[in-house]
Amino acid sequence: MHAEYKVEGLIEAVFDSVRGRNPYYMQLILRIATWLSAKLLVLLRPLFWYRDCIKPASIPPSTDSLFDLTACELAKKIRLGQISSESVVEAYIERIKEVNPYLNAVVDDRFEDALREARHCDKMLEAGVVTPMQLQLEKPFYGVPFTVKESCGLKGLSYTGCTLVRSGIKADDDSLIVKSMRKAGAIPLCATNTPELCSGFECTNPLYGLTVNPYDGRHSAGGSSGGEGALLGAGASVIGVGSDIGGSIRIPAQFNGIFGHKPTPGPMTRFAEDLHMAVKVMSVDCKTNLRLNESVNISKLNVYYLEDIENNYGIPPVDEDIRKSIRDAAKHFESCGAKITKPVIEELSDACEIGITKLFSMSIIPPILMHPTDPKGKVNPFLELLKATVGCSSYSKSAIFMAMVKEIHGFVPESQFPTYEEKFKQLQKKLLEILDENSVLFFPTFISPAPPVGQCVFLTISGVFSVLCNILGLPSTQVPMGLNKQGLPIGFQVIAAPHQDRLGLAVAKELEKAFGGWIPPTKPLFWYRDCIKPASIPPSKDSLFDLTACELAKKIRLGQISSESVVEAYIERIKEVNPYLNAVIDDRFEDALREARHCDKMLEAGVVTPMQLQLEKPFYGVPFTVKESCSLKGLSYTAGTLALSGVKADEDSVVVKNMREAGAIPLCVTNTPELCYGFECTNPLYGTTVNPYNSFSFYLGIVPMEEYFPTVEGNGFSQYGTFGPMTRFAEDLHMAVKVMTKNCKTNLRLDEPVDVKKLHVYYLEDIENNFGVSSVDEDIRQSIRLAAKYFESCGAKISKPVIEELSDGCEIGAVKLFSWNSLPPILTHPDDPKIRVNPFLESIKAMLGCSSHSISSIFVAIVREMNGFVPESRFPLYEEKYETLQKKLLIIDSYSRVSKKK
Known part of the structure; x- marks a missing residue:
């Protein structure tokens, strides 16, 4: 007991000396203490992570x-x-x-x-x-x-x-x-x-x-x-x-x-x-009338x-x-x-x-640490802290901490x-x-x-x-x-x-x-x-949204609806659903409305005719939207990375120019993963975009990547990465491809009819014998089978080929992607694009909440750093397997062409 009183007296003396110092010193201590507390937590997070690396069992779901x-x-x-x-x-x-x-x-x-x-x-x-x-x-x-x-x-x-x-x-x-x-x-x-x-x-x-x-x-x-x-x-x-x-x-x-x-x-x-x-x-x-029965007009x-x-x-x-x-x-x-x-x-x-x-100037503050035998007795929180470090205190650490803060008035002198x-x-x-x-x-x-x-x-x-x-x-x-x-x-x-x-x-x-x-x-x-329930997204009530872009363009040409009304309707719909999705990151709504009104005036004045528009401008007066990295002049052009925050596009990309020449009106640019790496649409600049159907949409087109960010020298990126349309209706997809491939050197014969009865339809439900690739969901497998059976019922020949070469699909893909001569940097340094960013260091920083890059881009950068876990010495082997796989698929395609000729 004698030793305890000595320790208690020493603590009290230290506390009294601190309390007597300059008041501004105490306030400085408050700010430093809070700052150090936050930094200490950052340092301790790996320990917490190690302690909590295994998630405990989840609570059972309620079934009633x-x-x-x-x-x-x-x-x-x-x-x-x-x-x-x-x-x-x-x-x-x-x-x-x-x-x-x-x-x-x-x-x-x-x-x-x-x-x-x-x-x-x-x-x-x-x-x-x-x-x-x-x-x-x-x-x-x-x-x-x-x-x-x-x-x-x-x-x-x-x-x-x-x-x-x-x-x-x-x-x-x-x-x-x-x-x-x-x-x-x-x-x-x-x-x-x-x-x-x-x-x-x-x-x-x-x-x-x-x-x-x-x-x-x-x-x-x-x-x-x-x-x-x-x-x-x-x-x-x-x-x-x-x-x-x-x-x-x-x-x-x-x-x-x-x-x-x-x-x-x-x-x-x-x-x-x-x-x-x-x-x-x-x-x-309550003595005050809170008027809880009165309605509130939120507008x-x-x-x-x-x-x-x-x-x-x-x-x-x-x-x-x-x-x-x-x-x-x-x-x-x-x-x-x-x-x-x-x-x-x-x-x-x-x-x-x-x-x-305000909290500590209350006239009566109830004691936080109650004396075990005397309600009026005082318990010294500093002594309890020492006792707690050796497991001898009967009070919780949070109560001791709050009592200490109370004792020194939260570092603010009276x-x-x-x-x-x-x-x-x-x-x-x-x-x-x-x-x-x-x-x-x-x-x-x-x-x-x-x-x-x-x-x-x-x-x-x-x-x-x-x-x-x-x-x-x-x-x-x-x-x-x-x-x-x-x-x-x-x-x-x-x-x-x-x-x-x-x-x-x-x-x-x-x-x-x-x-x-x-x-x-x-x-x-x-x-x-899907942080927002799909059901909460308001349904579209206007039948205009049920029309394809081709149908809208036709009605605009014939004067049955105005371009302005269509553009305005889509702008309102975007404003209605974007708070749920976080899909739009920059817009040009006012400019779009002006362009729509100009379209209507040109039609009314007879400057353009319906027949002329049908042939030259198939999307006349119809709105469209653009992926942020595809370059829409005057709007955000950052690829979702903090290093490019605030950058705007100086020019439209080729594909946007083609759409404009076809009469379409751009409304906005939409979100992407950081530098377009990954299938999760999230980045540190604009956040996460969610899908109302709880799934991800991915589509590769056939238009070369010009005026696209990130840019790259050599043919690798332009060979695999392409522009392309995304539509709600198949009719619009066909017309959009025609418009976007306007400058394509290869004749894609998009105006030729296709007789589905004479098609040879091959189908695969999964990649067999490819260890490590997750199996395809049964719903997707069934959808492939149903589609094949449908074409069979139409008279087409269906086959389920055996393509053994696909068993090395992962390694082939990794080799082809990471053997480009000049792959664009995935993690961009915020100050100097030429400085290399270490993805392994960034992964540690991300664990501590200190990285300015998204998890997906860091992951892809690590995979790239390790050549997709395929050693470079094996690249020639998988390059050969790639050629074998390509040859096999082209043989199947030739069978299909012969079948159609017959």
Whole structure:
């Protein structure tokens, strides 16, 4: 004991000496400490990666369609007798039992009592004691189960704050918020886990242990309402009660892909519809009229958006996926008619100090580390830190860390509190000037998706994004915006003026409708690529979109429709779907409309005739789009690499010129992989483009690559890489090939008819005996067989050839691709294109999140560096095999020609 007091006295002395220094020194320490924390995390990431390299078992998928229903829908079905409350409660209890072993989210339950209450609800309905109309008005959640954060007080269940000092304590009564939910007819099931005394963003404590993320058990569930977030994200709860003093609802809501709403305490739900109703229920005793029954016209909203806090040294930058989700949401509201603005709020540069000052200047701050025997006794957090390093502390590391931060006022000396109080007032004034009764602000909730377990403590300063809403008294709604590349949820918060909760709730509903909302974590691993559900992409209602380009051109020539109306329709359709796809990266919509109007005027004035246009300009007045790397004058020409950011095309490519000469009107340029390497359309400059059919489209044309980026000397690239059309209708494909091959020296005889009855159709479903190549999907194999049978029914001869030479297809392909004399660089140096970039080093940087290149381009560069794993000494062998394969395929082609002559 004597030694312990000596150590404690030494620590206290050091602390007192630091506290007495120049106040600006302390603030400098804050910025340096936050910066070092982020850098330390970068250094430790490989260790975390090694620890977590094997993903734990995924939670089992929910098979009951009942879990797809919102709480409001469940309540309606219960009222109408379509399902029983008992069946709903029982289903959720079973789901909790099914997933909790994976999550460790539930710390205490009342399952038997909940089932009794559910049976009572059903009996009351059957006996006519309550009526559906009465329940709709008075008990909107009648018979619906809900779950409660342990610290929110559920009578008879654990009420410990998840600290060992309070072990065994049960709640004597329901909290006011739980009483409100019960009064609305809802049935509580259990109490869920939190960090120790709700301190920190990592849901772990010495009493109940760690709660993990349902999307990936290696990642954090967040805090402090982490148990609620995990249970809801896993589809094991439909409404949860949480609390929020600095992001404790919104951060777990983001990490677990669900909706959440602050004020404190507040609801957490899987569906936006339930969020609105839950806020109504929980705010029933609110003295201020929140006007929650008033409708919100989203087309008249003023939407402000910020992707990060600028000029705040020490806070790590916000993840690009989250920034993009904010931009996508803003663009969606702009397409709905709302006014969007990216404001400049310089007052946010002191957000860290402002947040710390407001939190630690509260008159009474509850102790974070509670003394085991004396409630008034003080526990020294610095001593506890030393004890924790040798495994002797009874407190969690996050609680000790928060207690240390509290002890030193977050590195902000008390003498500086008045300064930051004044800055707080300036920030509050600025935000209240922006946010009125018809305005919202899209703002990050946290800098990243759920970090791996153990990393949250390094990112504590990132909680400033959420804390600001608490200290400013602004309602905030967390909205999920899909999943990132690791299959983890992303999203942001929608902030409104005081008592304007209805705006955030309305925005949440609209974004759920547009972007899909909660996504079950049990979808297949790579389903994350379609972050937006295909069903949410609005259908095209105009029959004009059912016409081929050839049909459109004909109607324009004959004056049945105008080019302007067609171009305008396609521009609107692009604006409608692009927020879901991220396909368009630069456009010329205004120029296109001007050109369309010129086309119409030329026709009306008789300067051009329908017959003349049919012969010379087959796509007259029809819009088309261009891959970004194919060069459309004046638009982006970067090939999706950061090194070329901002570069525009000086000239149209040959193929674009040919399309223009055929009368077509270019609208925009579209996304590509970085430098067009890889089959995944993603790059560090413009992000990922997703496909509404959950598959990838790839097409090689027959037009040489001139005015194409990247350029290359020699014939290799021009031999294999070609321009070509992509269309929705086969009729347009034929005409587009004719237009694009206008300058082709070889006569392709595209005007000659083809008699399908006389075709010789060979078909292969896979490459046999090629070890290492994944087998072709059965649906694709069947489609090939069906097509072959169809041609056979038309009279064509079909054959399934044996081409043994294809067994070396991988090596042949690698040799032909990597034996070019001058292959264009895959990884371009940002400052000097001639400097070689080491792909192996870039792969390490990518693991640490420090590379400016996409994963796919780094992978291809590594493969190229290693010659596709084929040693150069073997190149002549595979060159010979290539010639043998080519000869075999050309023999088959000659058989086909002989067959047609016969």
